[in-house]
Amino acid sequence: MPTAGEKEFVQFLRDHGVRVTPNRLTVFRVMQSSNEPLTIPDLASRVEGSGLNTATLYRIMETLTELQVVHPVLQDHQNVAYELLEPFARHHDHLVCRQCGRTVNIYDCRLEEALKTISDDKGFHIDFHQMEVHGLCPDCQKANATQSP
């Protein structure tokens, strides 16, 4: 199933009684064109020239979070970054490397299956989940092996 696009976003805003403005469309486009979470400074640098004010950016992200169009995630152990949620982006989990700090997305249904098995046993009804795996990525493992054998 493809993810919802700008057209659906516009409709979504209208359905929720939120006005469709150029600024909100700009932010949505930037979010959708990125395949990694973006911080406020990230967003600010990518909308330069559009005249979008920082204060407005904060307000837009707050609105989109309340509407559950995006959700905040912790980046580099200290910065908050935003990521699109379903149906505007495909669900995935994160692998965060403790050394290079990069985040790799995992699209793996086996995790969902395991989760479903467990939740069935416990009688939980799952809406959605969010997972972050911390560790060492293949590249950094190689780098370490070369430097200190």
Place this chain on the structure above:
Amino acid sequence: MPTAGEKEFVQFLRDHGVRVTPNRLTVFRVMQSSNEPLTIPDLASRVEGSGLNTATLYRIMETLTELQVVHPVLQDHQNVAYELLEPFARHHDHLVCRQCGRTVNIYDCRLEEALKTISDDKGFHIDFHQMEVHGLCPDCQKANATQSP
């Protein structure tokens, strides 16, 4: 397996060339006595009277994060809170009920197993993971079934 205590913490610090100080022990005790993540203000209020300065608290949490004794998690979509990691606390995931709002800890090794399989495929070395499942707990499901059959 029981979790490591203060004795192991002291040894851990020594092994990593980090000095054992009263402040660090105080923070560790507070963290271990809490069964939920604590923010800096949370910690500050719980160490009042010990003379522990806020700036020092920030520095201690930074150190403990680097040592992976604790890790930061996002709370209420905006505040950073800290949680003890293994072996100083038993690993668990969270189920947050959308109705009653309660958080239930999940201790289930099958999830770990699934995760290990996936990470092996990707060549990722896992340190730890953190998961938050949102859904409906058994109690609320029953309550709903009774109220609106």
Place this chain on the structure above:
DNA sequence: TTCGCTGCAAACGGTTTGCACCGCG
């Protein structure tokens, strides 16, 4: 025409930093 949205700039407060003193190893 209305009222939500935005730009601007000042205010705010959580976090960081410099420095001298303390005390663990």
Place this chain on the structure above:
DNA sequence: CGCGGTGCAAACCGTTTGCAGCGAA
């Protein structure tokens, strides 16, 4: 003793807020 750790207070800067003008519906 040496140097890492700490308290203190000022500086910093990301974030919030008040307000007037704009523009989506």
